Amino acid sequence: MQFSNKWLSFYRILLCMGITLTLILNIANKLPLPTLERMEHILYDLRLSKTVVNTIDPRIVIVAIDEASLAQEGHWPWPRDKVGYLVDMLFDYYGIKLLGFDMTFSEPDTSSGINTFNRLADQELHNDAAFLAAFNKLKPQLAYDEVFAKSLSRRPVVLGYYFSHIQEKYPEIGQLPLSVTSTATLPFSNLLDSPKSYVANLPELQTAAASAGFFENPYIDKDGIYRKLPLLLEYKGQLYESLALALFRSLLNYPPIQFETSEQYGNSRLESLHIAGIRVPVDEAAAILLPFRGREGCFTYISATEVLNGTVDKAKLQNKIVLIGSTAVGLLDSRATPVQHIYPGVEMHANILSAMLDETIKSRPNYIVGLEVIELVLIGLLIIFVFPHLSAAWSAIGFLAILSASVWGNIYCWTQMGVDTILAAPLVQLFSLYGIQIFFGFFLESRKKKHISAMFGQYIPPELVEQMSRSDEAFTLQGESRKMTVFFSDVRGFTSISETQDPKALCEIINAIFTPATHLIHEANGTIDKYIGDAIMAFWGAPMHNPQHASKAIQSALAIVTMLGALQKEFINRGWPIIDMGIGINTGTMNVGNMGSQFRIAYTVMGDAVNLGARLEGLTKQYGVKIIVSETTRHDALEFAYRELDRVRVKGKQQPITIYEPLGLIDTISPEQHQALNKLDAALHAYRQQQWPAATGLFTALAGQYPHDKLYQIYLERIAFYQQNPPAADWDGVETHTSK
Known part of the structure; x- marks a missing residue:
């Protein structure tokens, strides 16, 4: 392979030098190129028409x-x-x-x-x-x-x-x-x-x-x-x-x-x-x-x-x-x-x-040909010998820098010095030589893609592998710590479902749920960590950095909920039980990498932030919602509208957190929903201030407007309890959950 790369490099240099030499001979009037001459005329006309003064000479x-x-x-x-x-x-x-x-x-x-x-x-x-x-x-x-x-x-x-x-x-x-x-x-x-x-x-x-x-x-x-x-x-x-x-x-x-x-x-x-x-x-x-x-x-x-x-x-x-x-x-x-x-x-x-x-006549002095030859030589040397050692991003930046410098220099010479210089030849050279770098770099990128696929192909979608192969980021299976978003989902009542279905039907049911759910996670560039019985664990932000990992996780969760609604009809037609799913999402610092033993190893995430994500999924059933996200996830995905559910302490953590239910993108929320959210904010404020009559009135109104929403009944029951059993003086309005 090393021998093959040397020959590829040799052919690349030879082709680039040949193009550069052809263009030099052309501007020295030794080799006519009618197409290039026509391009030069077009650029000359464009520059001239854009820089004329368009004023009237009164003389x-x-x-x-x-x-x-x-x-x-x-x-x-x-x-x-x-x-x-x-x-x-x-x-x-x-x-x-x-x-x-x-x-x-x-x-x-x-x-x-x-x-x-x-x-x-x-x-x-x-x-x-x-x-x-x-x-x-x-x-x-x-x-x-x-x-x-x-x-x-x-x-x-x-x-x-x-x-x-x-x-x-x-x-x-x-x-x-x-x-x-x-x-x-x-x-x-x-x-x-x-x-x-x-x-x-x-x-x-x-x-x-x-x-x-x-x-x-x-x-x-x-x-x-x-x-x-x-x-x-x-x-x-x-x-x-x-x-x-x-x-x-x-x-x-x-x-x-x-x-x-x-x-x-x-x-x-x-x-x-x-x-x-x-x-x-x-x-x-x-x-x-x-x-x-x-x-x-x-x-x-x-x-x-x-x-x-x-x-x-x-x-x-x-x-x-x-x-x-x-x-x-x-x-x-x-x-x-x-x-x-x-x-x-x-x-x-x-x-x-x-x-x-x-005294404003432009000129093309005889010495300008020598400077144009130097320009072509410099562009050729940079692209031939410097660009191959640059990353794709820096190579693109270098390309844009040379392109900008060539155009700016041409316009500057024309407008400030009154000198006409060629532009088509350096542009043709730049695009041609840069295209050759990309063409020959394709073979090396193919090898890189195969290498990444070998490492991560079993964990992440092919689309993400393709994106990783084009990225300059260094990818590794070794453990590292980074901010990410974790996703847990669980099929509600799966135990009772499994007791009523034979093994074959049970596999078909799980596959019917997991296949589209996995597809939606992959569409949002998520990485499937594992399937745990009737649960799915996934994460965003590794192996490839993604600053929108929180938004992508919520996007996939909302899409899965919508998918399940459509899937119910198919299940009813096939005589299967109606299914539901709870999803918990958390954002925080996690450890990611290949973890396991010498017998079995997996690319996974670990840490307190991961555990909290699992706890949030468990709370969905208690609050009667399909998705719960943490306050850190909400903070990193502000384009969505949220309903505040509660302030809670989950099992294993003393620090309280605020949990939310994502409703959809802000611009898709109806005026009625906005009014309900504002009323809920007021109700929660009254509740935490122990203003029980005001809170009762607001929650009662919400419960009347949404009679099937479990959340408002939960707060009405809590208020009734606290009215009979007033909380301690240091009560902070936080609900403590002791189960997973």
Whole structure:
């Protein structure tokens, strides 16, 4: 067996190390695991959505081409003169600080009919002086692109455009803005993402505008969610900035971008951008984690038609940064994000600009991979080499501690340090390795269960053996002293029953009583000590500690009484005598263990507390009740309602005790029973104060209400006796019983 255990341990360590190594290779980008990547994305989205601030940034306003604007101003695209008028209104009337367009104007606007008028002026009407004079006068107003360009000129306006990562039929449309820098000057060796074509704005518009930035995102995860966006892209050896970055630099008067790098595997890799002293953390491809403030609506939205008509309060736009973008459903400018599955694309750029202004962009620095590898190694070492030496309880505590530390550390790095770390890999490792410990520990637990079954299986129910096998408690057959509860039951009138039944019927009767009674004791996790003729002796609290031993004993006693009531019908049908049972229960310190002789030994309990339990069972017949428990048992099982029976001295003990009859759980007692208990308490108080008339009245009322209850007749007889034979001056109201 020892050899087998060594091999089990070897396979356990080998399997755990294999899982750990696989996860390390994955986070080092050496072994892709799509399922783990998907889990990481889910946890990332959950963490992000639960930690967003969900507050409105008052510095940035979105002027939306929404359904109301389309209904009022006509379908999109609008004529460029109307867009130019929108720009004029924003700057001249509302006094905004900066304007950005989340859209591209790549095709000439001829919606005014200017091409037709040009053809007529060149051909059919070239000799019509009146037409030519009118046309030349109107021509500046009909050149919508020129009107729009004029509105852009000498104003802080950033246009939008996009790159394409597929080879288009017409690879270069429009005019790119000035690049940020040449890639030849970059201080790092890794290459940024390189698109294959672009669609930019008309040259006259781009020349008139202050700048432009791209707004497309090539970094869409496999599940279609936008979690990252590049701030820089490389095209034909030149570096171009995103719309949000162009807006940010425009606010700072276009300072140069400085690049911070770090050494990794002998290469310089991009770490962050520095703009006018502000650090913007990026990854090696100049991409940032999208810094969402919350769900849609973290920026003030104003309908474009309200701006065109001048119906917006000036205070809402004055000195604001404005982004113009489409939010109408038909224009399809929405994205799937971690915070919302349908999210306006224009608000993504607003989020980035807001985070750059607040310097709250999260990062995943290059060094973090090394720390994550260390984390996985430490978790692996702890579970592989420490957990096998811990008990099941401490192992579970250790598991929860590592789990809590991993989750807390991940959230702390995110919220307090602004650093993104993996969570799925350590959780998968933790659950996998802990599961392996449990799996291999099953074989050892099976051996433990067999050992416990060999020691205690003949005394206790299989359910308790199963519970003991899972417990960390050390079990032994050696004698020890502990607080427990003992149970004695006895079939009433069994001697007379045995005289009227043949041996076979007598065995059947006893079996019919003991089988369900034993089952109920086992259900309450009791240990059968022995069967003594027509009596059952059982106890709770050993071999396994049970803080509810008193409650369990009363629970089983009440269940047995209920069972006997149902059993009477079966006995009557079979022609057997009606049976009854008395039960005594006591709680106290007892000696428990294997006791006997070299010829015969039994796992049993002994002591004064055990003897008192037997005496209480004997008193049940005298008081006309089925169950009597001691005051110590009542004290440890307060969830039950009790009827106080008496204060007694039993044979062999000088110290008086109070005895009770359990009636059931407190919340199952009827109002009538509660009233009767209160009346009994008052009667007993009057009785012990020797207030005989008051006590007589109360007990007489109770006896009238419950004519078959023997207890009240007992007290009425005692009172009658004491009225004739007054007790001694030191009488304490205690009844002394001299028989067993």
